[in-house]
Amino acid sequence: MSSMLIIALDFPTAKQALEFIEPLSPNDCILKVGLQLYVASGPEFVKTLVAAGYKVFLDLKFHDIPNTVAGACQSAADLGVWMINVHASGGPVMLDAAANALSTYDKPPLLIAVTVLTSMNQIQLEATGVSGEPEHQVKRLAALTANHGLSGVVCSAQEAEMLRAEHKDEFLLITPGIRPTGSDQGDQQRIMTPEAAKAVGVNYIVVGRPITQAKQPLSVIQSINLSLK
Numbered sequence: 001m002s003s004m005l006i007i008a009l010d011f012p013t014a015k016q017a018l019e020f021i022e023p024l025s026p027n028d029c030i031l032k033v034g035l036q037l038y039v040a041s042g043p044e045f046v047k048t049l050v051a052a053g054y055k056v057f058l059d060l061k062f063h064d065i066p067n068t069v070a071g072a073c074q075s076a077a078d079l080g081v082w083m084i085n086v087h088a089s090g091g092p093v094m095l096d097a098a099a100n101a102l103s104t105y106d107k108p109p110l111l112i113a114v115t116v117l118t119s120m121n122q123i124q125l126e127a128t129g130v131s132g133e134p135e136h137q138v139k140r141l142a143a144l145t146a147n148h149g150l151s152g153v154v155c156s157a158q159e160a161e162m163l164r165a166e167h168k169d170e171f172l173l174i175t176p177g178i179r180p181t182g183s184d185q186g187d188q189q190r191i192m193t194p195e196a197a198k199a200v201g202v203n204y205i206v207v208g209r210p211i212t213q214a215k216q217p218l219s220v221i222q223s224i225n226l227s228l229k
């Protein structure tokens with residue numbers, strides 16, 4: 001069975017990312033390329049990971065007018081990645097444009113939508129004009145995402161139980177803000193351990209710094225994978 005672990009390759013250069021994955025194999029994890037690494041190393045680097053047999057989550061969180069997002073989704077799909085994402089707060093027309101843009105592909109990537117960033121708490125959310133607890137906004141944006149036919153959402157594992165009760169089993173819950181016991185919270189606000197996230201029904205966990213900044217990343221990966229069995 002393939003791993004539920006998605007490692008966030010938040011490195012400044014392709015060289016550092018490649019050195020990091022050197023001892024890994026595609027059975028160990030899925031790889032996430034986000035803004036920092038993509039801006040530094042671009043589509044060719046993504047293709048390298050795909051060619052090496054990795055499932056790649058291209059985490060660029062598109063949020064723009066529908067026509068622009070549709071084009072960006074097609075360019076991302078052309079890289080052969082496994083998963084891409086948009087911001088659900090881009091709205092219904094943008095979500096439709098993103099989904100329709102992928103409809104001509106034989107093997108399109110999974111398309112998911114970010115609800116409320118896991119770095120946000122209620123105070124930060126209210127500063128953007130959205131009142132109430134983050135979980136209420138997550139619930140609204142997940143419903144919007146499901147109604148527009150996307151494959152799932154990025155949310156915190158803290159919202160997984162609520163979303164599992166409301167959506168079909170196939171609706172994917174991808175959860176960053178994962179912190180193994182004892183690791184630094186950093187800028188994440190809505191966090192959970194890998195074991196607890198599995199227990200509340202998430203499909204994939206995203207882990208970056210607790211692995212990439214560890215003294216012995218391989219042993220952290222092994223222990224997370226063991227805890228998810």
Ligand SMILES: O=c1ccn([C@@H]2O[C@H](COP(=O)(O)O)[C@@H](O)[C@H]2O)c(=O)[nH]1
Nearest residue numbers: 008034116117118176177206207208209
């Ligand atoms: O709501 C979100 C959406 C995306 N992320 C991304 O996940 C990783 C988390 O990294 P850590 O080092 O484990 O905090 C990072 O690439 C974010 O861009 C997220 O954290 N929250």
